[in-house]
Amino acid sequence: MRKLIYGINISLDGCCDHTRFSGTDDIQDYFRELLEGTDLIIYGRKTYELMVPFWPEVAQTQSMNESGNAFAKVFANIKRIMVSHSADSANDKQTIIIRDNLKEEILKLKQQPGKAISTGGVELPARLIELGLVDEFHMVVHPLIVGQGRRLFTEMSLPENLDLKLTSSQMLSSGCMALRYTLLRG
Template sequence: MRKLIYGSNISMDGCCDHTKIGGKEDILNYFRELFEEVDLIIYGRQTYELMYPFWPEVAQKGSDNAAEYAFAKVFSAIDNIVVSSSLESVENERTSILSDNIKEEILRLKQQPGKAISTGGVTLPAQLIEWDLVDEFHIVVHPVIVGEGRRLFSEMSLPENRNLKLVSTTTLSSGCVALRYERD
């Protein structure tokens, strides 16, 4: 069975708003390496619209930043599903829309052969965690306190604790700490 991996950047106080915590080359390299092990990305509409068309355009036009360009090339080669009840079409040929039977469809995708499946954002991953579909968590903690913004997992309600096992920690050159957890 394929793993469903959740990846996110957060501040020390749990904010996951990318405009407040920024990004650095080592973080792009970390997520590029993660995406090299993935052949499908599932996003909610808001996160999808943050990623597209930005990264495919960087992959197509190039970038002076080698880490940004390398990330964009890997990211743009992966198929995507956007979970949305409001989108009727997407311009990206590698993307399809999922609007019904989300839990069942993701369970079906996990049972297909292939590499891991990735997800990111807040609302959709919270739902996937509630349904107990996420197998692995990659959380990159930034050494900053922002004081406001959307919080990781604040929209989730679990009937009981989900215990995780810390598999690895990596301190990046920017001072960020990448934590990798698996379901216990």
């Protein structure tokens, strides 16, 4: 079965608001390498609209630095799913929309052959975690305390604790720590 991988940037005090972080090449490279091991990305509408059409356009124009352009090329070539009840269309030939039956639809995708599946953002991943669908967590912890902003998992409700195992850690040159956790299944 394919793994569903959740990746996100976070501050030491749990803030996951992307406007609070400065992107560096090593972080871009980390997430590019993560995406190279996937062939499908699943986002909620808000995160999807932050990522598309921005990254596909960068892939065409090559308008960023080397790391940004490399990330954009990988991102642009991956199939995408937007989970939304409100979006009329995706306006992107590589994207389909899931509107209903989230758990069943994701389970079907996980059972198909292929590489891992990636997700990001806050609301949809929290729902996927609640449904027991996320297998790995990739947290890039920034050496910042921001004091305010959206916090990770504040709206999530779990019936019990999720036990995770740290399977790798990597100190990035920016001072960020990339942590990879795998869900321990009972």
